[in-house]
Amino acid sequence: MKKVLITGASSGIGKNIAETLANSGFQVIKTARRKINNQSGYFSADLSDIENVKILYNSIKSSYGSIDILINNAGEYLYSPIDLMKEEDIKRIFNLNFLSHYYLTSLFVSDMKKNKFGRIINISSISGVLGEANASLYSASKSAFYGFSKALALELAQYNITVNSISPGWVDTPLTQEALNKEEKEETLDIIPQKRFVEPVEISNLVKYLISDEAKGITGQNINLCAGLTCGC
Ligand SMILES: NC(=O)c1ccc[n+]([C@@H]2O[C@H](COP(=O)([O-])OP(=O)(O)OC[C@H]3O[C@@H](n4cnc5c(N)ncnc54)[C@H](OP(=O)(O)O)[C@@H]3O)[C@@H](O)[C@H]2O)c1
Numbered sequence: 001m002k003k004v005l006i007t008g009a010s011s012g013i014g015k016n017i018a019e020t021l022a023n024s025g026f027q028v029i030k031t032a033r034r035k036i037n038n039q040s041g042y043f044s045a046d047l048s049d050i051e052n053v054k055i056l057y058n059s060i061k062s063s064y065g066s067i068d069i070l071i072n073n074a075g076e077y078l079y080s081p082i083d084l085m086k087e088e089d090i091k092r093i094f095n096l097n098f099l100s101h102y103y104l105t106s107l108f109v110s111d112m113k114k115n116k117f118g119r120i121i122n123i124s125s126i127s128g129v130l131g132e133a134n135a136s137l138y139s140a141s142k143s144a145f146y147g148f149s150k151a152l153a154l155e156l157a158q159y160n161i162t163v164n165s166i167s168p169g170w171v172d173t174p175l176t177q178e179a180l181n182k183e184e185k186e187e188t189l190d191i192i193p194q195k196r197f198v199e200p201v202e203i204s205n206l207v208k209y210l211i212s213d214e215a216k217g218i219t220g221q222n223i224n225l226c227a228g229l230t231c232g233c
Helices: 014-023 051-064 087-115 126-130 135-157 174-179 183-191 200-210
Strands: 001-009 028-032 041-045 068-074 117-121 161-168 222-225
Touching: 001 014, 001 087, 014 028, 014 200, 028 051, 041 051, 051 087, 068 087, 087 117, 087 135, 087 161, 117 135, 117 200, 126 135, 126 161, 126 222, 135 161, 135 222, 161 200, 200 222
Parallel strands: 001 028, 001 068, 028 041, 068 117, 117 161, 161 222
Antiparallel strands: none
């Protein structure tokens, strides 16, 4: 049974990926910031502090050994003009959205190389593809996944390890509910070509395909799953 680790698995997209993969026969290991008592396979860690990455890795390694599939999903959205950005926001968002995942990947990849199998999926955002005014920090933290995915895909290709990014548009999750008030929600729906938010399960189904044997030739790619938002206007 293939072992998959999902960050940000307590809510929204990550929670749905965890449920979908558990129902599809994978052994699912989950992590997120909140504390959840007595849930087997769940590890609480605040990934905005890089020090916690090594602690998390050691806990998972001692309980489960190696993992086969890593889904780098945990993230936080921040809407703010650049001149109002605080130093602690810059560190927190970049640490959580990108650096913690870079470090976590670096720790788990040695076993994948030894096992000659691995699948790494980075959940980016169309804000990293298109840029989003007043979300420069979030956009930058998400576009960092592109260079990372392509470079790592090349580096790991000979080990039967694939590395890909998925860039969702607006998805119906608690993050979106918090980011948009009722009026903004209506305005946003109006500019999305399909006039709807993406459902978390659509991301999960794409993850399921990208980690499957059928998709072993797909590596170093980014797929925009955005209900048409990146097609133009
Ligand atoms: N929703 C969208 O429209 C959308 C669009 C494009 C990309 N994305 C990306 O998709 C990913 C998931 O987003 P979502 O919409 O599912 O958001 P969500 O419902 O708010 O879930 C975010 C997840 O990240 C975890 N997390 C937040 N801060 C953390 C921290 N400091 N340390 C460890 N874990 C932390 C949360 O854990 P706790 O709740 O337990 O703290 C939660 O499990 C994010 O990377 C987001 O940027 C979302």
